[in-house]
Amino acid sequence: MKWNKYSIQTTTEAVDFISSMLGELGIEGIEIEDNVQLTQEEAKTMFVDFIPDLPPDDGSAKVNFYIDSDEDDNTIMDKVKDGLEELRLFCNVGAGTISESQTEDKDWINNWKQYWHTFTIGDLYIKPTWEPLTEEMKGHAVLSIDPGTAFGTGSHETTRMVIRQLQKYIKGGEEVLDVGCGSGILSVVALKYGAKHAFGTDLDPNAIIASHENAEQNDISAAQLEVIEGNIIDDKAVQDKCGYECYDIVCANILADVLEPLSAEITQHMKHGAYFITSGIINTKEQEVVDAFKKNPELEIVEVNHDGEWVNVTARRR
Numbered sequence: 001m002k003w004n005k006y007s008i009q010t011t012t013e014a015v016d017f018i019s020s021m022l023g024e025l026g027i028e029g030i031e032i033e034d035n036v037q038l039t040q041e042e043a044k045t046m047f048v049d050f051i052p053d054l055p056p057d058d059g060s061a062k063v064n065f066y067i068d069s070d071e072d073d074n075t076i077m078d079k080v081k082d083g084l085e086e087l088r089l090f091c092n093v094g095a096g097t098i099s100e101s102q103t104e105d106k107d108w109i110n111n112w113k114q115y116w117h118t119f120t121i122g123d124l125y126i127k128p129t130w131e132p133l134t135e136e137m138k139g140h141a142v143l144s145i146d147p148g149t150a151f152g153t154g155s156h157e158t159t160r161m162v163i164r165q166l167q168k169y170i171k172g173g174e175e176v177l178d179v180g181c182g183s184g185i186l187s188v189v190a191l192k193y194g195a196k197h198a199f200g201t202d203l204d205p206n207a208i209i210a211s212h213e214n215a216e217q218n219d220i221s222a223a224q225l226e227v228i229e230g231n232i233i234d235d236k237a238v239q240d241k242c243g244y245e246c247y248d249i250v251c252a253n254i255l256a257d258v259l260e261p262l263s264a265e266i267t268q269h270m271k272h273g274a275y276f277i278t279s280g281i282i283n284t285k286e287q288e289v290v291d292a293f294k295k296n297p298e299l300e301i302v303e304v305n306h307d308g309e310w311v312n313v314t315a316r317r318r
Ligand SMILES: C[S@@+](CC[C@H](N)C(=O)[O-])C[C@H]1O[C@@H](n2cnc3c(N)ncnc32)[C@H](O)[C@@H]1O
Pocket: 047, 049, 050, 150, 151, 152, 153, 154, 158, 159, 162, 179, 180, 181, 182, 183, 184, 185, 186, 201, 202, 203, 204, 207, 230, 231, 232, 233, 253, 254, 255, 258, 280
């Protein structure tokens, strides 16, 4: 299907007005391009895992929208132009110029898939579900993953670091807690390497769906991988469901701001001697996380590793 893509060059100040004007004209699926940095709070509510570093915000923005090329007879564009002129009367619309291009599809959810291919971490092959099993994978641990809209293809440095730690610390028969399970990738890896059972939690409902699907893809039963939605940090019902003093390994690849309060809560779920493998820590926050861990007298840090600008801190419950 062909789509006409229109881009309005405008200002960050006018973006909300333009979006609602387009909405009133029945135009859905609007994309906004700007350099406004998300706050940590916004990132949490939008399930954005890692906030990208953007160039400085110069106040400019682009609002993109798509119209089915078969239905595009220019009448809608006349209305958009009129709408922009009306907005000019009370806000700074900036240039307000509209550029046009054509695109084959607007399948943003799936477009990234063409760039993600099978890769290895140690002796583990991680392959997208849509790629075939090849001869060279035979005899190796193979993980088939489709993260859906949840985070966790395994290719991010933060996920890779936890996987390396699981390869090191899983000996067989472990109970694993996966806080912020995303696609379920860490639980599935732990089970592939011989863990007995994994329990995942996430705030994002899509993560629950993706984890179930990825377990099934990898012949893991619903009894082996249980997943629930909720926040273990402050929700007693979630804490109760996870259980107490019962885990050999807890992994959590989440932002430092979440790991810090988690480090105070998590030990009650861990057996003595259990490992707490964390990632998702940007190097500028390493010391802050280490300090938070040290405030919990039950935790001792056993390893700190780096991959690019990301940090893994592994601790043990005394
Ligand atoms: C970076 S992703 C990690 C996904 C996957 N575990 C991996 O390593 O690739 C972080 C996940 O943590 C979830 N999350 C953030 N805060 C959380 C919290 N307090 N409790 C549970 N999950 C949380 C997000 O929704 C997201 O799915």
